[in-house]
Amino acid sequence: MVFSSLTFLLYFFPVVLALYFVRSGIRWRNGVLLAASLFFYAWGEPTWILAMLASALINYFCALAMQGKKGAARKTWLWIGAGSALGLLFVFKYLSFFVNAFLGIFSSAVRIPVLELPIGISFYTFQILTYTVDVYRGKQKPQPSFARLLLYVSCFPQLIAGPIVRYGDISKEIASRSVSPDDFSAGMKRFLVGLGKKVLVANVCAEIMNKLPLAGAASLSLGGAWYAAAIYTLQLYFDFSGYSDMAIGLGRMFGFHYKENFDHPYWSASVREFWRRWHISLGSFFREYVYIPLGGNREGKGRTIRNTLIVWGLTGLWHGANWTFILWGLYYGALLTIDLIGGRKLTKALPGAVSRVLTLALVMVGWVIFYYPTIGQAFSHLGAMFGFGQGLMDENALGVIRTYSILPVIYFLVSLPTGEWLKTLTARMNLSPRVGEIAGALVMLALAAYSVIFIEGLSSNPFIYFQF
Amino acid sequence: MKHKIRFIASVVCVVALLVTGIFVMLFSRKQSTPSEKENRMLQGFPRLSAGTLFSGEFSKQFDDFLSDNFTGRDAMVDAAEGTLKLFDAVKGDEAFEKKARQMEQDLAREGAAGEESEGSQEGEVFEEDSVVLSASEIPIDSRKSYQWYVKTDGTLSLKYEYLKTNVDTYAETLRLLKSCLPADGVIDFVQVPLAQQANRWRDQQDIYSGWGSSMEMMLTQSLGGAANINVYSAWNLLAPYVCSEPPMFYFTDHHWSAEAAYIVASAMLEDQGLPVIPYDEYSYKSITSSAVDEKGRRDVFNVLYPLTPVHSYVVSGGKEHEIGLMAYDVATYTSFMNGSREPWRRITTQAGTGRRALVICDSFGNAFTPYLLAYYDEVHMCDFRYGYYDHTAAGGYIKDNIARYGIDDVYIIISSANDLRKDNSIKYLRKYLGF
Known part of the structure; x- marks a missing residue:
């Protein structure tokens, strides 16, 4: 969905606002925001939402697995998490480009098809990376709730074209926040x-x-x-x-x-x-x-x-x-x-x-x-x-x-x-x-x-x- | 609260947006309807199914539905354009007008025009019965040509007039286009009446007994015998069939029918010395329209199955995306060629003729193009209407793509909605060609 579309302005935006403010608990509000974000993404990318979910899920487990581990074991989980997110990005965005460029060197007529790029993949991949790397560096604690991590990754205001929000910048607000009239x-x-x-x-x-x-x-x-x-x-x-x-x-x-x-x-x-x-x-x-x-x-x-x-x-x-x-x-x-x-x-x-x-x-x-x-x-x-x-x-x-x-x-x-x-x-x-x-x-x-x-x-x- | 007024304004905004949304949903037309102004079908409320939902088709069509059925749409278009015009330094498109004036002055100087020169302007639309001529008078002179109805009392009722300056400009565009083709390459041009024009005659046979147009004659004269540029008159070709069955034009839609397109395509192919495939040798899927006209009539869209396997691609931004050749499950004119696709369409066939064609068209080209598939290895399509052709996305101007794809023949299929009185034909076609 696009912010400057009538679907967003006339329906999605006012309805989500109304649902969000109808109750005050953080669980309700996070729930509304997560459901709205997934709907927002699925509206334009009904299939590739799975790629985002998979990337977030793998990194969620990797970050949890880093807990209590040091050295090589910790690094292994970092590589699995970051590698899976970057691997997904590579396959969708760069694989055909590099393979076709390589084939072109040998004047080969064979070309592999260019895949349809899931919207926002470059942005949400980087957001996931900031989470996994910051957990690895010990700057952030792993998020025990997958729903909250998914909310960070998929939150619709910044999901599709940024800004690239670092996990550390909003981790506290995911747990507790308030909105004043101002x-x-x-x-x-x-x-x-x-x-x-x-x-x-x-x-x-x-x-x-x-x-x-x-x-x-x-x-x-x-x-x-x-x-x-x-x-x-x-x-x-x-x-x-x-x-x-x-x-x-x-x-x-x-x-x-x-x-x-x-x-x-x-x-x-x-x-x-x-x-x-x-x-x-x-x-x-x-x-x-x-x-x-x-x-x-x-x-x-x-x-x-x-x-x-x-x-x-x-x-x-x-x-x-x-x-x-x-x-x-x-x-x-x-x-x-x-x-x-x-x-x-x-x-x-x-x-x-x-x-x-x-x-x-x-x-x-x-x-x-x-x-x-x-x-x-x-x-x-x-x-x-x-x-x-x-x-x-x-x-x-x-x-x-x-x-x-x-x-x-x-x-x-x-x-x-x-x-x-x-x-x-x-x-x-x-x-x-x-x-x-x-x-x-x-x-x-x-x-x-x-x-x-x-x-x-x-x-x-x-x-x-x-x-x- | 520091900003009470701003907060109230914020809430008012949100409520106003929601109320507008509810209003649009309640009062918009849910069925697809034709827009004569835009020469296309406006999007109806999309069909909700697992298939349309997961393919993303539903969301796209829902966005289009809101946009197409927004209350006061025309007023908003005017308001947006009017606002931008406030900031215009000069009237838009002056360069094109200057070019048209220059061409006219050149002709006048050479004595070719032989008449007092006038600025390039849209031809007149006559009020009904405002000009009546006897049928023996051919409505053409050195400055204007016309489209008319023949009335049952033998008089002619003029409908549109075409200025010679515009026709000359168009002839020049065709000559420039021909210069991009191989020596044996052919340009076939036809202007097609709208369904409303045809059905007016068909439904009022007590008043009308025929129609005609002298624009084609004037265009042929302006071309001055240029080799391999052929002008066809749909008025003449279709006149014998307008009041018979099957209908040559649709009732619930403003387009011509597959049968009418076949008649014109056959005339063009026959003139090129090609064997014309009989209409019945094709297999068709007959789709009955869900919409009915005010007389309760439904249309039957006969959407053909190509004789050889084909692949159809939308080319945009240097990438090709395969789409179905036809939309066999759509009960509107959009079923032909799966609708108009921007900016460039490429269809590959197994005809094995070694030739490639380009169809430059508005949506009327969609019923026509299927009849070329058996004659060309590749058939390309592009839409010349304003805003439809993005040369960056298309990989270049039309002339660049003619060279890139090795196009041999060009077919120009335009409707009266974009005829030689309109900017689309006079200005934008030349611009998008890249001249």
Whole structure:
């Protein structure tokens, strides 16, 4: 099920809320949430829910089996648990890619079929891993109740597209939590902001993208290529951060406090800063569970560069079994390596505005690689961006740009920390808190109404991050 | 509580969403109904069974059902588009309009148009009986062609007009498309009336005795004798059968029937010198519609079984996903070709002819395409309507895929809902072709 679908908004969401609050005990509320989460997943993936259940069950037993054991025995259970979760991910997501790539080396015409990817498998696999690894490390106690562990893995707000919630972050709230009216309204506000980002911005950007000539078109010009890259840059941010906002908001309405996943990434002055602001939960996972165990930056520059490239290659691969994703990951690995060996000093020497524009341009180049299914198409588009296309501006792109020139500017401004700037500004105006309260409530109602209108009025698009 | 008003607004939101949901469920139409505006069947309430539930079909159809039957849907579409237009820097699609104007000016300069030039615009729809001509007058001139009914008193009642500028633009698109095909490759074009147009004549034979269209004649003239581009008139081909049995057009649906599609396909194949397989040599599953029209009539969808084994795939995002060729268990027009599938469809056969065809169509292509399967090793399909063709998902523009798949012949099957007065044919076909 998709948050921005009518099925979710008109039925699932209000009915689950009503059932959740009809009684106050944690057993009832966890039960409602677990049943709702399994229904939520099964609505779109009636078969592959079994894969999630199997992965959670194996890791539940493995974590319990680690109790009281030390050394190799403990490690064996870690390998069984983590291996089963990663093995499942590998089979569904990567097996056909690697086998077919291998067969391709020998010019074999034989190909194994690409399996249908269970939705959210990359996200819930990583969540399961944080549980098993943290239990192994002794940071967390094994969860004695399978239902509670399953609730952590399958909790519908973050199940399908994150943020990747670490077990330690919400283990206490699974056992005991409360929702105040302020929590509820703050969660609702956050949910509606996320819904608006997805429906009012990301979907409109998707419509614009559909009208633009892209790689493979007879006329991909320099201006058209940069404009398309800019629109996709906006679409991706509003799509994914909108989903994260909705997840965080929904979580809060049910008493969970998820960590932030985005922090105005396009306001970054360096690529390193960008990755501290973009998909924070993924970056933090790789830092905690891959980069640091590999040695991090403690074993000299050479090892640090190696570890950086490994982490970014894996980050790219996590997004999908495709060479463009691997290239995209390595692109960031290379940029961060340059940053490490001296680029950081150069960036700091630049005026703030220049470094922000430069960072944004580098990020846009990255998104072009990310967008296309083949490296050839990506390079064709990048070629046009750097003057090897069909002139400065083509007629088709110009028609679209002239139609959609105001909205992207507004969207870009919204992607910056303008909300915080506005808050500072209104604080200086000494407005009555009641005025702000009423204005906020009206904005919420308007967002809800307009979102429903746009869901119905524009052709909807699935969340981009669902495919990962 | 710090934020009392915000809390009340939150509760109001949740309650309003639930009330809207209940309202939609109570007052929406549960049966699948045709949408003339969108030229497709709107989703009815899905059938609940273990099969549909576990295949995910129920959930998908339920989402579509809510979307298709949402109260005030058209108003919401208008509101969303109107909101976006507020932010338009200029009127949309100016580039296409500019191109159409440029082409017209070029023609005028060359003396080909020979008439005062006008901007590209949608042709007029005449009010009933507003223009009456004698049957001896052929409704075509240097600037316009027409579609009409012949009335029993011998006069003509004009229905639609087609501007020559639009027809010329379309002819240019066909020539560009032909340049992508091998020298012996053929383009066959037909525009098909809607069921409503045919049944108007069939049901009111005291008023109407025929129909016609001069657009095809104008398009042929605009093509200027371009080799291997053939224009067919469905009006002429189907006229002898419109009032007879079996019906050429459905009553509960706005599409043409398998029998009508067969007649047009046979004419095209025969002109190519191919042996036409008699209609009765095919085996069919006859499916009676669950819906009835206002006169209590039901339709029979004759969905053929291909003569050789076939595999049918939806191609999207570089992947192929096999689906059934037909939906033999669906009692609607969707049974043909298992409905329109985006962005690209590939059907492999064992015809062994060494040739491949592409059908560029709206949903009317679904009844037509089955009759090509015995003549081609592969038959491909794509829908040219606005929003249907995603060139990224399809792996390129249509011309790229023509080269990739080695297409020999192209069939263009469009309905009056997307005819040469509409943006779909004039603007978007060319855009999706990649020119």
